[in-house]
Amino acid sequence: MDLSDTPEEAAFRARLREWLAEAVPAAGPEPDPADWPGRRAHDLGWQRTLYDAGYADVHWDASPALRMIFLEESEKAGAPYVGANFVGLLHAGPTIAAEGTDAQRARWLPPILRGEQVWCQGFSEPDAGSDLAALRTRARRDGDDYVVTGGKIWTSHAEVADWCELLVRTDPDAPRHRGITWLALPMDAAGVTVRPLRTLAGSTEFAEVFLDEVRVPAANRVGAENDGWRVTMVTLSFERGTAFVGEVVACRRVLRRLAGAARENGRWDDPVLRRALGRLDAEFRALWRLTQWNVSEATANGGVPGVAGSVFKLRYSTARQDLYDTAADVLGAGALDLDRPWVLDRLSSLSYTIAAGTSQIQRNIVAERMLGLPKGR
Amino acid sequence: MSVRFGLTDDQKALRTGVRRLLERRFPREALRAAVDAPGRLDRELWRALGEAGFFALRLPEAEGGVGLGRPEAVLAFEEAGRALLPGPLVATHLAAGAVPGAAGGEVAVAAVDGELVEWLEAADVVRGDVRGAVPLRSVDPLTPLHRVPHPAAADPLAVLLTAAEQLGSAVRLRELAVQHARTRQQFGRPIGAFQAVQHLCADLLVRAETARAAVYAAAVTGDPGDIAAARLLADEAAVRGARDCLQVHGGMGFTWEADVHLHLKRAWVRAGRSGGVTESEELLAAALVR
Ligand SMILES: Cc1cc2nc3c(=O)[nH]c(=O)nc-3n(C[C@H](O)[C@H](O)[C@H](O)COP(=O)(O)OP(=O)(O)OC[C@H]3O[C@@H](n4cnc5c(N)ncnc54)[C@H](O)[C@@H]3O)c2cc1C
Numbered sequence: 001m002d003l004s005d006t007p008e009e010a011a012f013r014a015r016l017r018e019w020l021a022e023a024v025p026a027a028g029p030e031p032d033p034a035d036w037p038g039r040r041a042h043d044l045g046w047q048r049t050l051y052d053a054g055y056a057d058v059h060w061d062a063s064p065a066l067r068m069i070f071l072e073e074s075e076k077a078g079a080p081y082v083g084a085n086f087v088g089l090l091h092a093g094p095t096i097a098a099e100g101t102d103a104q105r106a107r108w109l110p111p112i113l114r115g116e117q118v119w120c121q122g123f124s125e126p127d128a129g130s131d132l133a134a135l136r137t138r139a140r141r142d143g144d145d146y147v148v149t150g151g152k153i154w155t156s157h158a159e160v161a162d163w164c165e166l167l168v169r170t171d172p173d174a175p176r177h178r179g180i181t182w183l184a185l186p187m188d189a190a191g192v193t194v195r196p197l198r199t200l201a202g203s204t205e206f207a208e209v210f211l212d213e214v215r216v217p218a219a220n221r222v223g224a225e226n227d228g229w230r231v232t233m234v235t236l237s238f239e240r241g242t243a244f245v246g247e248v249v250a251c252r253r254v255l256r257r258l259a260g261a262a263r264e265n266g267r268w269d270d271p272v273l274r275r276a277l278g279r280l281d282a283e284f285r286a287l288w289r290l291t292q293w294n295v296s297e298a299t300a301n302g303g304v305p306g307v308a309g310s311v312f313k314l315r316y317s318t319a320r321q322d323l324y325d326t327a328a329d330v331l332g333a334g335a336l337d338l339d340r341p342w343v344l345d346r347l348s349s350l351s352y353t354i355a356a357g358t359s360q361i362q363r364n365i366v367a368e369r370m371l372g373l374p375k376g377r
Numbered sequence: 378m379s380v381r382f383g384l385t386d387d388q389k390a391l392r393t394g395v396r397r398l399l400e401r402r403f404p405r406e407a408l409r410a411a412v413d414a415p416g417r418l419d420r421e422l423w424r425a426l427g428e429a430g431f432f433a434l435r436l437p438e439a440e441g442g443v444g445l446g447r448p449e450a451v452l453a454f455e456e457a458g459r460a461l462l463p464g465p466l467v468a469t470h471l472a473a474g475a476v477p478g479a480a481g482g483e484v485a486v487a488a489v490d491g492e493l494v495e496w497l498e499a500a501d502v503v504r505g506d507v508r509g510a511v512p513l514r515s516v517d518p519l520t521p522l523h524r525v526p527h528p529a530a531a532d533p534l535a536v537l538l539t540a541a542e543q544l545g546s547a548v549r550l551r552e553l554a555v556q557h558a559r560t561r562q563q564f565g566r567p568i569g570a571f572q573a574v575q576h577l578c579a580d581l582l583v584r585a586e587t588a589r590a591a592v593y594a595a596a597v598t599g600d601p602g603d604i605a606a607a608r609l610l611a612d613e614a615a616v617r618g619a620r621d622c623l624q625v626h627g628g629m630g631f632t633w634e635a636d637v638h639l640h641l642k643r644a645w646v647r648a649g650r651s652g653g654v655t656e657s658e659e660l661l662a663a664a665l666v667r
Contacts, residue, residue, distance in 0.1 A: 274659065
């Protein structure tokens with residue numbers, strides 16, 4: 001058991017910290033959440049800055065330890081989040097890297113790394129959420145193209161995306177998991193309609209995507225036809241791995257600010273509130289250690305963090321909700337004022353137990369794959 | 378950093394060694410025999426623990442100890458917690474080097490912790506002010522308790538070792554729940570096929586594994602904040618784990634015969650040590666505004 005940096009890690013951290021101290025102030029202020037073109041430009045701009053400094057591919061090529069250091073130091077320096085680059089850097093990109101041909105890698109990966117293109121994820125459908133394999137969006141082969149008809153929903157960043165990693169059904173007669181194919185869909189193709197959906201936080205974070213006889217070249221297929229389910233599983237393990245590391249660091253910073261605010265407005269004198277803050281600190285310390293533990297175990301076993309990510313996600317998603325509920329407790333009546341800090345965060349936190357696999361689905365995964373209990377019913 | 382957080386081969390061997398020793402010297406029959414003879418400390422077992430280095434683990438080799446660190450002590454105490462090993466383990470471990478005979482298991486040492494003393498009558502040496510101590514009818518059949526009028530402050534190391542014991546219980550409770558869920562049949566299938574039962578078991582695992590990361594990290598850093606965090610997570614994992622495990626066992630879980638209640642009661646005793654959760658929560662809260 002050792003938590004200290006190796007000389008290589010310490011050098012990486014020192015160099016990065018020095019660079020961030022100059023680069024972050026130059027990145028400019030966060031745009032308004034409703035300003036999508038501004039958000040796109042801001043997020044891509046930061047990716048470009050990372051690219052120029054040689055940090056663009058840290059999520060892909062660096063060791064898990066260096067990746068964790070990168071996320072930790074970026075958050076501490078107040079650097080922009082991956083934001084609109086999320087799917088490109090953490091889902092579609094890694095999938096193409098693992099399963100794509102040389103030509104596909106050469107075509108799609110450099111623009112992701114250089115901060116030129118935004119990807120979104122078209123997996124969920126109105127009738128296929130937790131039960132993703134029930135998806136029905138149909139792709140029919142016609143010459144060198146697939147012709148795609150159907151619809152996706154809850155597609156984050158669809159409004160500003162250039163590409164969509166799309167799951168389609170190519171063989172309706174095969175067993176559910178065997179008739180699915182992974183396609184790269186250009187969002188400007190004829191027949192694609194994006195209808196932004198307003199979330200309970202008021203902004204349009206995701207959208208419904210309608211697909212009407214959209215022609216997608218067969219060259220845009222990653223992996224074999226009808227092998228899309230396996231190809232997709234490669235992506236999902238990335239999603240539940242270290243993606244939230246930076247957020248845990250951020251939550252600890254919010255917690256300190258909350259304690260400061262409570263001291264100022266007198267709520268600190270309430271021992272029930274104080275103790276709740278203390279317990280949250282324990283929670284986020286533990287989650288930080290759990291990430292380190294998962295990365296360490298995954299490295300020792302020679303793989304990406306897999307099912308252990310479900311353990312982390314279960315605990316983290318409720319901790320984040322508790323954090324902002326406690327913020328409301330600190331704010332008092334201010335918790336009902338959308339202009340106060342943390343009020344929008346409290347609303348956004350409600351998605352954490354739903355997006356990327358609901359908490360119930362994560363528990364099913366833990367029960368079946370880690371505990372070996374019989375398949376549920 | 379993070380990629381070397383896992384156990385070294387030596388640490389794994391140590392953990393296996395302690396587990397084997399306890400399986401041999403303190404099997405389930407011994408546990409149940411101890412329940413039937415409350416307050417009696419098994420001196421032969423105590424000396425065996427001493428000979429195996431359980432108490433002298435962190436004592437420097439120059440002083441006749443094993444010369445290992447907090448992480449190794451935490452692994453040993455996790456095993457003790459798992460086995461529900463009785464006796465003033467933490468107090469004797471902390472007395473090694475300071476109280477003659479403690480390191481080798483020749484003497485058992487009790488200590489005032491908060492307003493309680495465990496194993497006061499059976500101990501050879503008592504640390505702290507026990508004037509006016511009155512016996513309690515202890516809720517845990519395996520931990521005799523006295524209450525004292527002059528409380529003592531908490532030692533962070535005692536808090537850490539207690540957290541390690543709680544972790545051991547939490548992991549064991551998860552195993553017991555899953556074993557039962559796999560074998561007990563109702564409605565023509567194992568109860569572990571029912572999602573409500575599966576989710577209780579999943580939560581047992583999530584709490585135990587989160588606590589494990591916190592306890593091991595606190596063992597590495599020794600930071601008082603990390604130790605307080607570890608105790609909060611480990612207390613929750615053990616106490617709530619015991620209750621969920623009890624629920625999974627149904628009526629069997631409510632019996633004296635099943636071991637679940639022994640874990641729950643011991644978890645309550647440990648959670649009450651060193652000022653209880655309140656003290657750790659306040660410690661962490663205070664650090665937030667420093
Ligand atoms: C903010 C946000 C962003 C998102 N971004 C994207 C995106 O970019 N791309 C994309 O493809 N998708 C996205 N999603 C969709 C997300 O993956 C789904 O919402 C999620 O998988 C749940 O599916 P559902 O909404 O259809 O709910 P349902 O599956 O209908 O679930 C409803 C309830 O039933 C429970 N339930 C369902 N099945 C089971 C079961 N087997 N056992 C126990 N309980 C069960 C669920 O836990 C939940 O409580 C996003 C969602 C959110 C909230």
